[in-house]
Amino acid sequence: MLKGVETMIKWLNVKTKNGVASLYNNSITLNTTAMYPFESAYMIQVGIDDNGNIVIQPLTKAVVESGALDESCLLKIERHKSFARISSVALMKQIGEVLHLTLSKNPVQYETSWDSEENILTILVKGESK
Secondary structure (H helix, E strand, O other), rough: OOOOOOOOOOOOOOOOOOOOEEEEOOOOEEEEEHHHHHHOEEEEEEEEEEOOOEEEEEEHHHHHHOOOOOOOHHOOOEEEEEEEEEOOOHHHHHHHHHHOOOOOOEEEEHHHHHEEEOEEEEEEOOOOOO
């Protein structure tokens, strides 16, 4: 390194990778990487951001029981060893209509991205499907 010259270094983490969400006509399935932030979630909320991506927020039991959230917006998430699933035909119908997606028994897969500051998982629908 040259004396008096500062260099910014971004260290690379080989374990960092995006997860994958599979959208069906009745559920969203998250792979192991995407489900990690939901390991201790009591319930979740699902929404759509301004960019047309699906956003999922994990909720603690304390937040759910506080009564501050609309109960009709709360969903259960089933966690398994290698995946997690959000099952709701009504939710998937709404997502399909709003985002103009044709969902069926055959999955459409999208990458996911976790934002630890906002505490949300984004399913990158407006990117390319896998």
